[in-house]
Amino acid sequence: MGQQEQVATSLAGAVSEGISASLAPVDADLERRYPGDPGTRQPVHTVYVPGEVFQADTIRSWGDKALAALDEHAPDATSFAKAVGLSDELAEPVYARVRAKLEREPIEDLRVDFEDGYKGKDEDQDAARAARLIVEAYDNGTAAPYMGIRMKCMESPVRDRGIRTLDVFLSGLMEAGGLPEGMVLTLPKVTYTEQVTAMVRLVEEFEKARGLEAGRIGFEIQIETSQSILAADGTATVARMIEAAEGRATGLHYGTFDYSACLGVSAAYQASDHPAADHAKAIMQVAAAGTGVRVSDGSTNVLPVGSTAHVHEAWKLHYGLTRRALARAYYQGWDMHPAHIPTRYAAVFAFYREGFEAAGKRLAAYANQVDGDVMDEPATAKALSGYLLRGLDCGALDIAEVARLTGLTRADLEGFSSPRRAALTASTQ
Template structure:
């Protein structure tokens, strides 16, 4: 057998085939946040982060025995959570502009942001959430982002814009264009977190891995991908979508975020919230979702307790 000749023939067949880029699995030295804290933009003020920490700490002290029971009697873990809440209650902040807001709210939020930043009360990771780029909310999304950043005067370091209901490559292309235009007017680097809220945002009707195409289009503009469970209809479908997103994200410099957060129903006690949320966070961590979304002070003790316990067990 003429192996050299056969090799030449295969080379000829594959001459015009592009080699996929080889990207090493990234293990960055940067500390990644374990959650994003959402606050309605109109409720944000300069002392918000400190107030949230104090409220969460107060819940533990008020229900210390019950919280310790939730932790299986682990006094050291409880002390670690209290220390965290006193030092850094929020690791990643999102001012949420998806409820309708006018220009006054945007301007006031920008002033509060600037004040919190000047006093050192913003976490290292922070940003805003804007409405979807669908036809009905597109203008408000662009206006909110532009007006807020003009009010702040720059794209702050570590700033990330979460975008609701991203559906495909065309919207990511629009986000890249938006970032490039903003950066011509203001200093800083603008990055996005895309929220996936339907199976078609992960896999197109034609069977194409749509999220991989989005990430290719967005490149280093996409800082995170968040799956919003409510849009997937079933846990089984959500699990399948998560697997596809993890494959697409492998080797890329981005975070995968769990869109779920503890839901508080009428009549729930703080212990009910802690019990459910501890289990929820543990489950997310086991699935490889190292960051979640919180919006109530009661969720912070259980978020940090579950994360510390998981880290210790994985060490």
Template structure:
């Protein structure tokens, strides 16, 4: 055995200073979207109503695969598959994640206590009947001012008191964060409320990307959350307005948004914190359904290409293009990705020599495809030779 000049005791002493980071993954699968619904509009039937409205939009504006192909500029053979899969998803599980909104979409009506208690009872009903979305929660008011802080904390207290036991798939969205102190205070409030409460930070201020000393702000936010931060959600319009962009340039494809998203990615990497892209306010309504669909479809595909697997949806008709874009993303590359994964597992080589990190990404992609319904486990096994357990083993390999 070759000798080295390093003293083993000195090496042990040096490495003992390293502290493992606790990486706590969010509960369950990551949803492909979050639907934001103003609290005063939430009823027991909201998820089903969103699905029914999305199916009605599909029937009215793209009743056949050929219509879908024309609207979204898709190959007809791809549209045949997508149309059937999207319709099935909208009928079975239209909403994967729902946020009861007590912030911008809600305002400050005098009935907020009543709406907090009522919507908590709605959620309790979903849970009792086994028909709650895979993930759900509420968006509280920001800590911008003393009045908003007081109102947001009170709403959270009223809601959670009325709900009782909080399920693992419940999450709080914390908007317009500007400082570590705000995150610390929310964490202290959640300590007082008890339970294993987790929250998403909305990255929608310039201070939430770069702090006043020129440092990346998000890593400190995550640390201040003491394990409670489950996600980072981008806020398109507050952020672009904060950057001084005019209304015509406030959109997800702007370079300013790309910068913020890249900061979110590098800040959250390896921390068990999920990422979600923002929304588009170009809605598929009235005479602009096709324009709204094309805009939304293109932005969702762009987000997926940038590594953001989740985004906001603001209108039921956007569910059509949310699932069309997500499914097309996974289906378009499925065969080529499967060949690369098979070659990696068999060590058979090929035209591409993949690293373990790429195998992780490939297997994670197939797991996401199964989770959302783009592919089923049997299809994935047929093309990759791997069952879900085998894919998970590759996805978790470090």
């Protein structure tokens, strides 16, 4: 050992203590506003089903219809890969995984719709039936990981109806055994932060009425109007909405067609890759970063139906839009038709499988402190592990192949990705 270096300082300890004391409110505010990722699984999509149409077999029916679309229009990996533009290397593994996913878990997140898509005659009965069927699905193991409803918005013409439907639905869940862990509520067409505050008050009152833990009920906010992005005073409304939700906001969902129409975009050009859509989602993404609120892309209204040529054209469009969204870190989107599901999963699986080896090797090198041609930092390790975890959650990757490549367990990945995720896993073991 060489001679120990003499270290000189000039500041009294009281200086550091004073600075820490002055920044204590900032520290607390940072922790409150930006807690980081919630550490739970994020579904790759949300499927909307009208309230009057939703049945006990809806999820299985969508899976069967998606498989039938493959059987009719792409009965093998080669034809499917050609239709959407998959590489030869990925064709077989992706196609096999898509079919397995459609058999095992065709829908990851289902929303029974009582807003734009609802055409029923008795909303009370449909909401009560939805609650009963959802509880039964969780009880018998046929539920999607996440299920819930989209109520009507807080605007005056439909406000009372929306509040009543929410009450009927939540009360039905409680009467049937309680709120499922995967329950999700969606508040559409939010224009003012006061509407978010009203939703908070509403679910608070329900929690009190039913003796639930405070904060048990969260909700998604749908971004479908220009006012939800930019307020009259020039501020980013969506950031204020997250704050107004008082920790209950779980997601921001972009509404492709309502938002486009609000800005005057012609119907032929209303799409999730329109510049207006990119601008809105970029604002949403920055506003939500670090808050634990997740951002979801919207949908396409081009349906894969009719001739094989048209189905392939629609599949290629949907596949491309999904891949585009994933590259921009929008890991969730809406699917409007059973035949959209094969290309949703194909795009998601290809995204994770084609980058799996590079991401795994980089993370393994970081974990083992091995020098290479890329100097990664903790933030990159967080991104790499998050990428692998998302791939595992949706079924694109298997934990065995991840472990073989990286030498890391799922717990290791969660440790790199998010302290909250690691703590959540540890608490359930």
